[in-house]
Amino acid sequence: MSTENSSPEKGYLDMDLLRFTTAGSVDDGKSTLIGRLMYDSKAIFEDQLESIENTSKQRGDEHVNLALLTDGLRAEREQGITIDVAYRYFATPRRKFIIADTPGHIQYTRNMVTGASTANLAIILVDARKGVIEQTCRHSFIANLLRIQHVVIAVNKMDLVDWSEETFNKIRSDFQKFASRLDNIVEISFIPISALKGDNVVDKSTNMPWYNGPTLLYHLETLYVGPDANHVDSRLPVQWVIRPHSDQYHDFRGYAGRVAGGVFKPGDDVVVYPSGFEAKVKALHTADGELEEAYSPLSVAMTLDREIDISRGDMIAKPNNPPTVGQDIDAMVCWFSDKPLNPRGKFLIRHCSKEAKALIRDVKYKVDINTLHKIEGDNQFTLNDIGRITIRTASPLCYDSYKRNRVTGSFILVDANTNETVAAGMIR
Amino acid sequence: MQDYSVTHLKQLESEAIYILRETAAQFERPVLLFSGGKDSIVMTHLAMKAFWPAKIPFPLLHVDTGHNFPETIQYRDDLVAKLGANLVVGSVEEAIKDGRVVEEKGPNASRNMLQIQTLLDALEEGQYDAAMGGARRDEEKARAKERFFSHRDEFGQWDPKNQRPELWNIFNGRMAHGEHFRVFPLSNWTEMDVWQYMKAENIELPSLYYSHERDVVIRNGTILAVSEFVQPRDGEKVEKKRIRFRTMGDATITGAVESDADTMDKIIEEVAAARQTERGNRADDKRSESAMEDRKKAGYF
Ligand SMILES: Nc1nc2c(ncn2[C@@H]2O[C@H](COP(=O)(O)OP(=O)(O)OP(=O)(O)O)[C@@H](O)[C@H]2O)c(=O)[nH]1
Ligand SMILES: [Mg+2]
Numbered sequence: 248m249s250t251e252n253s254s255p256e257k258g259y260l261d262m263d264l265l266r267f268t269t270a271g272s273v274d275d276g277k278s279t280l281i282g283r284l285m286y287d288s289k290a291i292f293e294d295q296l297e298s299i300e301n302t303s304k305q306r307g308d309e310h311v312n313l314a315l316l317t318d319g320l321r322a323e324r325e326q327g328i329t330i331d332v333a334y335r336y337f338a339t340p341r342r343k344f345i346i347a348d349t350p351g352h353i354q355y356t357r358n359m360v361t362g363a364s365t366a367n368l369a370i371i372l373v374d375a376r377k378g379v380i381e382q383t384c385r386h387s388f389i390a391n392l393l394r395i396q397h398v399v400i401a402v403n404k405m406d407l408v409d410w411s412e413e414t415f416n417k418i419r420s421d422f423q424k425f426a427s428r429l430d431n432i433v434e435i436s437f438i439p440i441s442a443l444k445g446d447n448v449v450d451k452s453t454n455m456p457w458y459n460g461p462t463l464l465y466h467l468e469t470l471y472v473g474p475d476a477n478h479v480d481s482r483l484p485v486q487w488v489i490r491p492h493s494d495q496y497h498d499f500r501g502y503a504g505r506v507a508g509g510v511f512k513p514g515d516d517v518v519v520y521p522s523g524f525e526a527k528v529k530a531l532h533t534a535d536g537e538l539e540e541a542y543s544p545l546s547v548a549m550t551l552d553r554e555i556d557i558s559r560g561d562m563i564a565k566p567n568n569p570p571t572v573g574q575d576i577d578a579m580v581c582w583f584s585d586k587p588l589n590p591r592g593k594f595l596i597r598h599c600s601k602e603a604k605a606l607i608r609d610v611k612y613k614v615d616i617n618t619l620h621k622i623e624g625d626n627q628f629t630l631n632d633i634g635r636i637t638i639r640t641a642s643p644l645c646y647d648s649y650k651r652n653r654v655t656g657s658f659i660l661v662d663a664n665t666n667e668t669v670a671a672g673m674i675r
Numbered sequence: 676m677q678d679y680s681v682t683h684l685k686q687l688e689s690e691a692i693y694i695l696r697e698t699a700a701q702f703e704r705p706v707l708l709f710s711g712g713k714d715s716i717v718m719t720h721l722a723m724k725a726f727w728p729a730k731i732p733f734p735l736l737h738v739d740t741g742h743n744f745p746e747t748i749q750y751r752d753d754l755v756a757k758l759g760a761n762l763v764v765g766s767v768e769e770a771i772k773d774g775r776v777v778e779e780k781g782p783n784a785s786r787n788m789l790q791i792q793t794l795l796d797a798l799e800e801g802q803y804d805a806a807m808g809g810a811r812r813d814e815e816k817a818r819a820k821e822r823f824f825s826h827r828d829e830f831g832q833w834d835p836k837n838q839r840p841e842l843w844n845i846f847n848g849r850m851a852h853g854e855h856f857r858v859f860p861l862s863n864w865t866e867m868d869v870w871q872y873m874k875a876e877n878i879e880l881p882s883l884y885y886s887h888e889r890d891v892v893i894r895n896g897t898i899l900a901v902s903e904f905v906q907p908r909d910g911e912k913v914e915k916k917r918i919r920f921r922t923m924g925d926a927t928i929t930g931a932v933e934s935d936a937d938t939m940d941k942i943i944e945e946v947a948a949a950r951q952t953e954r955g956n957r958a959d960d961k962r963s964e965s966a967m968e969d970r971k972k973a974g975y976f
Contacts, residue, residue: 260684260871261682262682262683263680295816319815320968330836331835331838332820333819333820334813334863335819336812336863336865343683358838360842361822361840361841364842486696487696487726489726489729490729496729499729504693505689505844510679532728534723546693546696583840597845597847598845600697657845666849666851668840668847671842
């Protein structure tokens, strides 16, 4: 379903932005690919290149190791693996990109989820020699769960399989079989590449004349990615109340937050949840003046036509399509802690600007990553497990399903003793 | 249908404002680290916007190495007065006098490492639990790994191998007593974004950022402005050059670039054509491969 951008050359100020993440198993070549992408599109500075050339030489590497561009931590360079997400930025005349290069090692899955949670597209690498393996499936499943709608399967290391079309086709059909059960992904493309040699990354490969599709960069530049935001259900999670305490703005009470969905205009009827108080929008303030309308993801300060008690954690919405207000949450979660999740365990839930105590009521099932089958009756979640649970919160949350709204449908669980973030949740 | 698209600069602005408000809300005593550099100037501007029409609800903290360009201090004091903000100064000079830190010796001595202790002392003294910095991920490879909300243990240390997951835009700023957070609202900005934004917002900058003529010496390939703190050594010759600064820091280590760019537009042109990162000129980063990571682990900005 890819459509081309009609006007390739845009000014810096009106360029659109694509956020993408890498995924796939350890050593499949994710970091090398990002290095290659930036190197071949001349987005690397001389001093950066010099530094990785020196390091490569010192280590006796045969080639300049382009993975060193993103593997910036000492431990990563020593071990030759990625441990945590690296964010990289580059622009071509067509688009601006924010790249999250994530680790493939299963031990660092939570860092992969971190990088993927804000992406609109995932490049999932597959080592042509190994094909689709468990970690490919795990990451694809996570991408699907996070509702990353666009996926590129980059079949890498084609140089090591003699640029074989047959190998590529086999991997494509294996993945397609698996992906038929991934219901959120809108579009999947397959590109055979060699991150090491640069084939089909920025420049078209001469080693694979059988491949007629676009190079990876061209695909990333031209793919149509629809708006991520929900412009239907109006939501303003209140982060902070602005009270100037000055003579000029004596009675000013601005409800500050970033619009999480829909559109607000002065004069709109709104309801504050969970209290249910009603009011009209008086104005939408920014330091640059009042707005005629506010929509996602703009940060604003809203004033209302009457004084009501509103504080951080409340949600301002419209009466015709309110959020669900409730204390019982049904959600898919990814478990990040070494300590297993126990049914009846108590945590803190953070959802939008709200924090509340939460109790795990029930584990409905865990997901078998390879088959995507549900495992029922085993209700202990351990590190990196994914599954469906129900939660009871101590006070009501104002939420939507994750499917409808990525902001108001997501939450994290925090262990109150260690303060660690132990799970990412997506409301059903 | 209505077009609700938002330019990427507006998205970055909105994200930074969101982070600044989140920091004000989640912490008891946050503080904004103000260095006088362009990134901290932009961050301060965003803080003004985030809480307008109220004043910025946290103080600005300047860790002063004592090696400042006078222009930086003038600019700082004017800005603070204009915003009605609260300024706290942590002085490396005083830390040296008190014997809390010892000045490095030798020809390449710098006060960069001393800033760490002074910063940690200032944070402890003010009981600040969150320090907002203008660092960007595109600046340096260790910074590329940083979270928006970055946890520091009771010794002020960063543990890059064990960072908290940070999902969507939900930030977990919970911590134990004595620990603190570093918060980076400009994480996703590039150098170009910062310049474009300053132009779009008409943000005034210290004159040092624009091309001007100055006496300089060239030391280890870096152009240093001759000042009270940087005097020519044997064999070095003082030259007059047209220069400007791409970053601002301790005068003894911040290198200048030769440039005729005396307006924002010309600077943007130069940034677009640059083949070196802006920190490529900083002696502190040149010390070793993982100089930045090591300093960050110890508690640097
Ligand atoms: N022959 C060949 N080797 C490659 C190719 N791409 C990557 N490699 C090599 O594969 C190894 C792993 O590459 P990385 O880029 O570090 O892999 P990664 O996927 O980032 O690994 P993690 O981040 O640790 O999961 C390195 O030795 C690369 O040089 C390729 O296209 N062909
Ligand atoms: Mg990697």
